[in-house]
Amino acid sequence: MKNVTDSFISLDYWPSAGSFGFNTDILATNPINLSVVLGGLIFFGKGVLNDLLDNRKQRILNTIRNSEELRGGVIEELEKARTRLRKVEMEADQYRVNGYSEIEQKILSLRTSASTTLEQLENNKNETIHFEQQRAINQIRQRVFQQALQGALETLNSCLNTELHLRIISANIGMFGAMKEITD
Template identity: 55%
Template sequence: MKNLTDSFVSLGHWPSAGSFGFNTDILATNPINLSVVLGVLIFFGKGVCASCSEIEREKVNLINATSYSLEQLENYKNETLHFEQQRAINQVRQQVFQQALQGALGTLNSCLNSELHFRTISANIGILGAMEEITD
């Protein structure tokens, strides 16, 4: 216990540091070691920063490429939808035309008797003959 008390008492009797000042002893302040450490940090830090910026550039390039690909996919999707829509419209037109033609033929066949049929054919032959005379 006495040793412990003596150690605390000796701590209280340390001499004061005196006044504030600069230490000009090169070996005591160690600027050589500090400059070596700073030089190594700067040398290897450049490589780390360069690789970080390269990674960031690659990341931006990948994001841009992905954005362009998504834009192209959106355009292809819209073109496909437009093509399918046009195809559906053409199918409906064709079906409407077929139904109208079938209806017209059905109406003509039900309304035409043999005499009316003969007169229609004669009139059409006359029209074709007149067209042939005009072209000659």
């Protein structure tokens, strides 16, 4: 063993020490040692490598499974949100329709109220005109009656003499007396 260590320490054993190159001597490269080391690595490293790959595979599968679960949850939430959106849209449409129908009802009510008010105003106007006409007619009648009465009195006073005056008074007294007898 001393020779082996000396050979590694001594640079005389390797003539090309300090330069790089390929050694084509099969015995010098020690293929048996390399095959044993490689075989050991493959035999023992295979389990470790398989364990690492299995762990990696499990993590990837778990990540995919979690992603699928999250995706399912997100899809479910999306469907719930879409359902709520459709419900809100239907309610908004209902409010819109109700709002329009309420506006139309108010417009119809205002039109009816305005029509009724106009009819009442027209009736009041007609009644006022009729009342004013009746008042004007009554005033004219009173004036005509007063003028006719005044004219009749003037005619009577101008045509009436004392004798005719006494006869009219006697005739009226007689009529009042006859009326008194009938009522008693």
